[in-house]
Amino acid sequence: MGRFGNQADHFLGSLAFAKALNRTLALPPWVEYRFGEPKSVQVPFSHYFKLEPLSEFHKVIPMEEFMDKIATKVWPLTDRTAFCYMARGQGNDCNAKEGNPFGPFWDTFNVDFVNSEFYGPLNYDVHHQDMARKWNKRYPPQKSPVLAFTGAPASFPVQQENKDLHKYLVWSDRIVNRAVDFIRNVLPIGAFIGIHLRNGVDWSRACEHLEHSPNLFSAPQCLGYRNELGIASQEMCFPPHDLIAKQLKLAVKKYNAKSVFVSSDHDHLIPFLTKALKRMEVTVHKLANPEPHVDLAILGRANYFIGNCISSFTAFAKRERDVNGLPSGFWGFPPNRTGAAKQKHEEL
Numbered sequence: 191m192g193r194f195g196n197q198a199d200h201f202l203g204s205l206a207f208a209k210a211l212n213r214t215l216a217l218p219p220w221v222e223y224r225f226g227e228p229k230s231v232q233v234p235f236s237h238y239f240k241l242e243p244l245s246e247f248h249k250v251i252p253m254e255e256f257m258d259k260i261a262t263k264v265w266p267l268t269d270r271t272a273f274c275y276m277a278r279g280q281g282n283d284c285n286a287k288e289g290n291p292f293g294p295f296w297d298t299f300n301v302d303f304v305n306s307e308f309y310g311p312l313n314y315d316v317h318h319q320d321m322a323r324k325w326n327k328r329y330p331p332q333k334s335p336v337l338a339f340t341g342a343p344a345s346f347p348v349q350q351e352n353k354d355l356h357k358y359l360v361w362s363d364r365i366v367n368r369a370v371d372f373i374r375n376v377l378p379i380g381a382f383i384g385i386h387l388r389n390g391v392d393w394s395r396a397c398e399h400l401e402h403s404p405n406l407f408s409a410p411q412c413l414g415y416r417n418e419l420g421i422a423s424q425e426m427c428f429p430p431h432d433l434i435a436k437q438l439k440l441a442v443k444k445y446n447a448k449s450v451f452v453s454s455d456h457d458h459l460i461p462f463l464t465k466a467l468k469r470m471e472v473t474v475h476k477l478a479n480p481e482p483h484v485d486l487a488i489l490g491r492a493n494y495f496i497g498n499c500i501s502s503f504t505a506f507a508k509r510e511r512d513v514n515g516l517p518s519g520f521w522g523f524p525p526n527r528t529g530a531a532k533q534k535h536e537e538l
Contacts, residue, residue, distance in 0.1 A: 203344020
């Protein structure tokens with residue numbers, strides 16, 4: 191579902207699901223939507239991440255290898271069943287290939303389904319309600335050797351219990367080399383601050399729904415899964431320029447940073463930030479040809495990171511930094527607090 195940040199949330203949940211059911215996870219390709227392409231493009235999992243760290247946690251196999259070497263034995267053409275909670279679209283069917291990216295995804299592997307299986311009322315939360323045992327009782331491997339879902343067997347945003355699984359998502363050498371090369375050869379020597387700005391038109395429209403969706407997208411990463419740390423504000427979702435400049439100046443001063451790296455879906459604000467930081471003699475940079483995954487690898491190596499509380503792209507960077515013990519913050523959060531309220535937030 192969605193673009194890379196959302197898919198990464200779903201992947202961590204799927205990994206936990208496979209582990210709990212003790213089933214090998216066929217690592218799906220990442221779904222990408224490229225300008226000028228009429229359909230989604232499926233990029234092999236290993237293009238962005240290493241397989242070895244995942245294998246240390248659980249049994250995994252690239253989808254390509256599964257289809258090429260194993261599928262014909264355990265998943266015959268005449269018995270390919272699509273699993274969904276309830277009928278999807280028209281008729282009493284999962285319609286697993288209806289729409290984009292569903293059709294292009296399965297067509298990449300020449301998969302057609304002959305049956306549909308509705309697994310409701312089972313769910314993907316394997317941390318409660320003895321759910322893994324219920325899945326294995328209803329769908330034992332001997333009877334259902336392959337569970338092929340119409341969507342990821344995971345929730346969005348990522349369940350709190352699954353966040354630490356991010357430690358097993360390790361960037362491929364290609365991504366790491368590009369990130370390290372940029373840091374060494376473009377950024378001046380010294381500490382740097384990494385920031386993520388969501389400011390495209392689509393994001394502006396999404397932020398308009400905050401009033402009715404206080405836990406919009408990845409808001410739980412800073413507000414808590416029950417809004418125990420507050421309610422999302424417009425400043426968190428679409429921070430004004432003066433707030434960005436203020437927080438960035440404080441971070442630059444605290445970490446004695448020599449540069450700032452900016453990742454953005456639209457406007458990197460390079461001229462504005464350069465002017466705002468001029469007296470501090472700090473340079474502002476972005477990739478000449480931005481690539482989201484390289485951006486994330488750079489953000490993961492910053493001395494300090496400031497991201498968007500609501501964004502799943504920020505959530506990816508925040509989780510990576512968390513598992514590596516690196517500090518992070520969010521635009522407009524926490525709001526100014528005093529006394530007991532501030533102490534309570536710090537404790538949480």
